[in-house]
Amino acid sequence: MAIFHWKLQRISAILLVPVVVYVTLYLLNIGELSYADVVDDVSSFQSIFLIGFMALVLFTHSSLGIETILEDYIHDTKTQSLLVNLSKFFHAILFLLTLISLIVIKGN
Amino acid sequence: MNNKRPVSPHLQIYKPQLTSVLSITHRFTGVILSLFSILIPFSLLFISFGSDYYQLFLLIANHVFIKIILIGTIFSLAFHLSNGIRHLFWDMGLGLSIEDSYMSGYLVILTSILITFFAIFYIT
Numbered sequence: 001m002a003i004f005h006w007k008l009q010r011i012s013a014i015l016l017v018p019v020v021v022y023v024t025l026y027l028l029n030i031g032e033l034s035y036a037d038v039v040d041d042v043s044s045f046q047s048i049f050l051i052g053f054m055a056l057v058l059f060t061h062s063s064l065g066i067e068t069i070l071e072d073y074i075h076d077t078k079t080q081s082l083l084v085n086l087s088k089f090f091h092a093i094l095f096l097l098t099l100i101s102l103i104v105i106k107g108n
Numbered sequence: 109m110n111n112k113r114p115v116s117p118h119l120q121i122y123k124p125q126l127t128s129v130l131s132i133t134h135r136f137t138g139v140i141l142s143l144f145s146i147l148i149p150f151s152l153l154f155i156s157f158g159s160d161y162y163q164l165f166l167l168i169a170n171h172v173f174i175k176i177i178l179i180g181t182i183f184s185l186a187f188h189l190s191n192g193i194r195h196l197f198w199d200m201g202l203g204l205s206i207e208d209s210y211m212s213g214y215l216v217i218l219t220s221i222l223i224t225f226f227a228i229f230y231i232t
Contacts, residue, residue: 010199013192020189024182028230031166035159042155055148062142069135094149101152108156 005064012061019054043106055098063091126213134191137184144181179228186223190216 030038041047066087074080122128154165168174194212197203203212 010196013196017189017193020185024185024227028227031170035155035162038155038162042152051152058145058148062138062145065135065138066142069139094146097149098152101149101156104156105152108158 005067009061009064009068012057012064015054015057016061019058039105039108042102048102048106051102052099055095059091059095063088066091127209130191130213130216134188134195137188137191140181140184141188144184175231179224179231182227183220183224186227187216187220190219190223 026041033041042051067084070080070083070087074083119132151165154161169178194203194216197212198209203209
């Protein structure tokens with residue numbers, strides 16, 4: 001399980017490198033774009049699939065990182081497992097919210 | 109046995125050095141980025157509410173106070189990204205000597221600062 005955690009953390013990190021660069025440059029430029037441009041960019045089937053997949057990778061990477069930190073610094077096993085589960089729950093909610101928003105934008 | 113004793117690395121008694129400081133900063137910036145990742149679904153949510161809400165989103169993002177927070181987040185992102193790449197090289201068994209890890213450490217600091225300055229120039 002620990003090996004799986006380690007590998008998943010590395011694979012998600014590698015996948016995130018180009019995404020982080022692209023998204024940061026896009027967001028720095030967002031002031032230049034009209035509402036229609038942005039909607040256009042995020043509502044094609046390819047971009048919904050890509051943003052959805054990358055959100056899954058990002059929130060997985062984030063969740064694994066927070067889990068590692070909680071395991072290292074929270075001593076009480078009950079509190080630790082409660083916080084790890086809470087973190088996983090919030091990350092899942094953020095991922096679902098991303099998907100729902102994308103579907104609503106597409107539907108508009 | 110005292111289960112409440114500090115776990116390794118013992119930050120309270122550990123002499124700060126470049127390698128350990130960068131390692132701790134990697135974790136710290138990771139937590140900051142986890143918190144700010146909330147912005148991804150929320151910005152999409154604003155877009156899904158329509159043009160007026162999107163304009164409101166841009167107006168909020170344009171505020172000086174928010175810009176300062178964003179610059180801090182961009183530094184965290186630049187640091188976590190470049191130090192993360194350093195970690196990936198280590199995982200492949202490359203650059204593990206003390207000399208190499210110090211050199212890559214200084215390179216990470218330089219890269220993060222340069223990316224942050226580029227972003228400040230771009231934002232303002």
